Amino acid sequence: MTTTVPRPTTARPRVALRDRVLRLVELATTPLLPSDYLDLVDPLRSGADLRGRIEAVIPETRDAATIVIRPGRGWKGHRPGQYIRIGIDVDGVRQWRAYSLTSDLGRTDGCITVTVKAIPGGKVSNHLVHRTDPGTVLQLDQAAGEFCLPDQHPEKALFITAGSGITPVMGMLRNHPELTDVVLVHSAPTEDDVVFGAELRALAADGRIRLVEQHTDTAGMLDAPAIAALVPDLHERSTWACGPVGMLEALEAHWETVGVAERLYTERFRPAVLVTGEGGTVSFAKSGTTLEADGATPILDAAEDAGLLMPSGCRMGICFGCVLPLREGAVRDLRNGEITTAAPGDGVLIQTCVSAAAGACDIDH
Numbered sequence: 456m457t458t459t460v461p462r463p464t465t466a467r468p469r470v471a472l473r474d475r476v477l478r479l480v481e482l483a484t485t486p487l488l489p490s491d492y493l494d495l496v497d498p499l500r501s502g503a504d505l506r507g508r509i510e511a512v513i514p515e516t517r518d519a520a521t522i523v524i525r526p527g528r529g530w531k532g533h534r535p536g537q538y539i540r541i542g543i544d545v546d547g548v549r550q551w552r553a554y555s556l557t558s559d560l561g562r563t564d565g566c567i568t569v570t571v572k573a574i575p576g577g578k579v580s581n582h583l584v585h586r587t588d589p590g591t592v593l594q595l596d597q598a599a600g601e602f603c604l605p606d607q608h609p610e611k612a613l614f615i616t617a618g619s620g621i622t623p624v625m626g627m628l629r630n631h632p633e634l635t636d637v638v639l640v641h642s643a644p645t646e647d648d649v650v651f652g653a654e655l656r657a658l659a660a661d662g663r664i665r666l667v668e669q670h671t672d673t674a675g676m677l678d679a680p681a682i683a684a685l686v687p688d689l690h691e692r693s694t695w696a697c698g699p700v701g702m703l704e705a706l707e708a709h710w711e712t713v714g715v716a717e718r719l720y721t722e723r724f725r726p727a728v729l730v731t732g733e734g735g736t737v738s739f740a741k742s743g744t745t746l747e748a749d750g751a752t753p754i755l756d757a758a759e760d761a762g763l764l765m766p767s768g769c770r771m772g773i774c775f776g777c778v779l780p781l782r783e784g785a786v787r788d789l790r791n792g793e794i795t796t797a798a799p800g801d802g803v804l805i806q807t808c809v810s811a812a813a814g815a816c817d818i819d820h
Contacts, residue, residue, distance in 0.1 A: 509591045519572040520584045533598030535630040542594030551766040553776035555622035572619040602722040609693035617698030642669035679709035697722040735812040748812045755807040784816025
């Protein structure tokens, strides 16, 4: 028997040499790291924090635009109806917001899109719609959210949307041409304010959908009985609704009354407030801000009223954009009255849009 002696490998010396070179480069570039310079040259590279570069800003209406983004190589894709959190620097401050993805999964250029409606006083939405140029680099999170069609598609589908609530539904319509019986009821102030108006009307003309537009400036708001009259087989349809809280609450009450609540799926701009607590002092560790908040006001609202910049996706119909760590104290969930507590340094994550102070509390922001 012949014994073969393994030849020494050269991989380890190469790795060791590479590590020494990197350490020397780090010493030479301190306080920056080599990766910081790579980020300047190729911010979308593999292994970097997930980023995206704006390729185009396409106007949709007078106050809405589609933002075309080329995501970094770490992007994992999305399901139609999901949203993405975007970080962008506005006036020197990094702001995070969440927007529904509206892109066709079949795009050949590898880009994704979000469609943003500028809201009065909205720092980020107005910046994206009116003041952002192609080439701007954004911070990105991976896609999230459950406002999507099931794997087993319904035979009959109904979508009820208002304003920018059309955005997650547009993502579904663009990516599910196999849906054969679709009704879309959409409301906006005027015909010109309908985001994706031309595309929706083209889908209707091609027979892809039955489109019902309600222009609220002249026709008023649609309520559940009016929708039921417009869609006689409403209760046979699986329904997805996205829009203001008041509209969704009315729809939920109607679906519950007629016994088909399980057929309705909703995406909220803001959650309903069901209970209140006693309030207390809220401090924000990083900003050094302290304020008094009552037990009926969400911490998000109280902080913004005090002039503090807060992360939030709630006004765009997206949940969990406002999550922050509770370092110490107690908050009450306004939806169910549940108390969440944290010992010093715990960092328990809470949604500031549905949490009110239940005594003194300290938020890591």
